[in-house]
Amino acid sequence: MKKPGSHDSPGMGGGKPKAEGARIRRPGGAVLPLDPEVERWFAAVGAAFPASRSSIIPMLQSAQASLGYLPRDAMQAIARHLKVSPVTLEGVASFYAQFRFDKPGRHRVTVCRGTACYVRGSSKLMDDIQADLKVAAGGTTADGEVTLEAVSCFGACALAPVVVVDGTVNGRVSSASLKALVDAAGQHPQPQPGRRTKAGA
Amino acid sequence: MMNTLQETEAVSFTLNGAAVSASPGETLIQTAKRHGVEIPHLCYKEGMRADGNCRACVVEIKGERVLAPSCCRQPQEGMEVSTNSPRALHSQKMVLELLRSDMPAQSYSPDSELDHWVDELQVIAPRFMPRLSPGPDFSHPAIAVNLDACIQCTRCVRACREEQVNDVIGFAFRGHRSEIVFDLKDPMGASTCVACGECVRACPTGALMPARGVGLVAADRTVESVCPYCGVGCQLTYHVKDNRILRVEGRDGPANESRLCVKGRYGFDYVHHRQRLTKPLIRRADAPKSADFVMDPDDPLSVFREASWEEALALATGGLKAIRESQGPQALCGFGSAKGSNEEAYLFQKLVRTGFRTNNVDHCTRLCHASSVAALLEGIGSGAVSNPVRDVIHSEVVLLIGSNPIVNHPVAATWIKNAVKAGTKLILADPRRSDLARHAAHYLQFKPDTDVALLNAMMHTIVLENLVDQNFIKDRVSGYEELRKNVEGFSPEAMAPLCGIPAETIKEVARLFATSKASMILWGMGISQHVHGTDNARCLIALSLMTGQIGRPGTGLHPLRGQNNVQGASDAGLIPMMYPDYQRVNEPQAQAKFEALWNTRLDAKPGLTVVEIMDAVHEGKIRGMYIMGENPAMSDPDVHHARGALAKLDCLVVQDIFLTETAYLADVVLPASAFPEKTGTFTNTDRLVQLGRKALESPGEARQDLWIIQEMARGLGLVWDYAGPEEVFNEMRRAMPSIAGITWARLEQESGVTYPCEQEGDPGQRVVFTEKFPTESGRARLVPADIIPAAERPDREFPFVLITGRQLEHWHTGSMTRRATVLDAIEPEPVASIHPLDLDAIGAKPGDVISVTSRRGTVSLYARADDGTPRGALFIPFCYYEAAVNLLTNPVLDPFGKIPEFKYCAVKLTKGGVLALRSSYGGGQSMAAVQAEQ
């Protein structure tokens, strides 16, 4: 048995019968009804946008502002409303870094990878926390708790290595203190307001 | 304008030192090619809009500082162009080198254009680490995606978005992260891809390829033919190896210009299915017939025994002959098929008329456009289309009503979408919102069954606002006064609540249609399959005539034909009231003509139609039936009644390639040949007669249909000896003035000729009725229509409206497509489309099993949420034997066309139900097995 995706199976492919998907897939692709939150946003704000292409970006922004990201259903609803194909919308939305397509975790952990932090060992920090949370940078843990991100410099180089947890800047972080920080954040169901602390202090 | 000058006059310039001349509008690469100079190119493909992004095609133009991409540059008078100067060559090679070194080690396609140019220019490309790629995507049953071989030439994007206008593929992200995506970056198999395969054809590197390595096998030979499915009549090429079809490619035919849809491209391997009939079968004495059978096509021997051809034919003809002798000719009948060739249709009806000696011969046209044809014959003297589909590009306005070509005539739909992109305004009127609605300038979701109200209201506006073409009426039309008086009573204000369309919208589209320079009407089964189907069509004809929108390019009437040869089979006389070419059986002159041609006595009494025949069987009037390639046990309305009739027959002979539900009730089953196993002509919806060529030998003892019909004739005492389809066709030319000028040699050479073509050498007329109509007076006739409601309206007990039809991947009763691996894998199970709120109301979720019950029966199947289906209605395709929707439909007939009301009956819905034990024929599942082996 070859691994799917290995290069020595050129051109092979062919899916299994899509049974489940085929049953519920609607002719135009969307699975209805929409997610209730999207439905609410659309009814309250979305439907008022004029149905023209120039509404694409404002509408994407509006959806993200109110939903926190751009869920699939929101993309479908926008495409439908503006009479553009989903792929046209995807092309526009993915072009801009400001749009996110994954639901953010309840907590947000951002590890700095800037030069100063790198020199002070931030890449090991990142490796360890990735292993600990079982998630790659840019992703969200399976339980939806934590989104892990990397950033190039916070401008707090004096405190390197720096990790921001739910808006709180933590300096001189070690792998152990980072784990403690993340665990502590997990105790609060909602992110705590941001403060500046020195974890080591 | 300057451009115009440039575009109409030839341009002289020098190419690599030689004087050449460019045709108007040509680009440098095209002129060069015509003069035998090949320039490397990747993002450019002949027939596609040039995008100019890869720069493999750059050439040097004297006096210009930068090199120019020859694929999007037009020559100018006196220009000096070099395609092979050191500078140009260096640049071309550099592009190829860069792209080549980015490629994965293994090529995905034996025909990679990149590899071709790399070899051609002897580029030596170092290989670097393969770049980051999203990994292969094998989620689609028909198409393998390996984006590590993608060079971002955007050919697939143009194919999907500009040619086919499916808008599935696009570019996402930016910079070095940019990549090809499907929809919202979905796996291809989960996207809205309709598997037309156009992107695969476009891809120059094999990043998109046929799945399962199918594209890597070299064919022994290729055979040029046509598609066996719908009336669009796409031309295609079979790639054959070891008597098997490897794959299918589109060919440059008049109706398709190399385009195909999922059925045409991937729906061919049914011919190799293990359930093909390969031996004649005779019913076992211990196997009683019953309308309530449960059949197992894998086990025919529980009901039949195998027999020799001699024995089977003797029994078949003996049985029919005995009935003819004892009960008289009217106790016999025959159903031919619109899937067969013109020659088969012609011989079959000749057999029934001269061998059975009755006019009881019909086919599935009765179930599709019989009412349209009745109205057209009455109004303008001809049942065929006035203009081909592709004329929509010349239309300013297209009215498409009661038709979902995206699903039923996919390639025709691409021409409509192309026209819309070029500025044509589409008015789409359909109770079900199809994906075409996105392209429509006006989408009218009128209430099912209110066609006449809507159309009469449009005509009311046209009369009231003086938009009638009085000159056209004066010169070419009769009956205007009556029509005018009739539509007076149908004001848009009064009709608006009936049909659910605001009066203002009705008026607006009426004005748009009437005042445009060219308006064309296309329609489908949504118009014809009603008890008022003929009235619906009458309204469309009147709309077109009163506004003078017929007889010119981009105007006219086009009932989109369903089957690949429903036009041809009707032309060939496979209908009970007419001989070939619509010559009425009860007209003495026509009768005399055919008595002379066929050298026999003929019956002057028109025969019975499909549904009438089933009734006559129940009444005991018809006792014997010969069916070639039809499946009334699935396709007739109230199919339990039809199955009961088939079971009641003393002698039923069925000729088919599979043990269909109909064959299951037969006394004798004759194994026939599949489409690619024979040669014959087929007439598409545009009146284009095309040649289908034999590509394969039939399996086992399966025989050519023409041979079987002749053997049946012999057994009934006729002496026929046609050597092949050509001889039959030549006899048809003598019987049918419309095709008299078409020679077999010309068909072989040109693959297709449009009729009318009365004299040899006639080019064939694509647009007809330009001067007069083929009626006695030469004038068309307006026929007013009144509102007649559907026969069975929803009520408290049965509150939903059931609409039946087809879906993209499956053809009619599914006997072919459900045995085609790819098609079955895409749509493996019976589904009903229903509005999500209605689904919610019965407490069900998408994907749940629901039961649908009418006064005639019940079926259980999966529910699919579709907010394009109107509230209070549901849609079920009729291809699923395990949930045969025709158990529910209402067998009432339109009085003129005798077409049943497939588009409307009352049902109730409940959540839950028991699914049939068997599902599918093992097509899609067999593909899963192939995968497991790998």
Ligand code: SF4
């Ligand atoms: S197969 Fe057709 S619909 Fe699907 S992505 Fe390719 S071009 Fe588009």
Ligand code: SF4
């Ligand atoms: S559009 Fe019709 S004729 Fe063309 S490939 Fe599809 S089914 Fe065949």
Ligand code: FES
């Ligand atoms: S490098 Fe980490 S904060 Fe500047």
Ligand code: FES
């Ligand atoms: S072929 Fe001309 S730029 Fe790609």
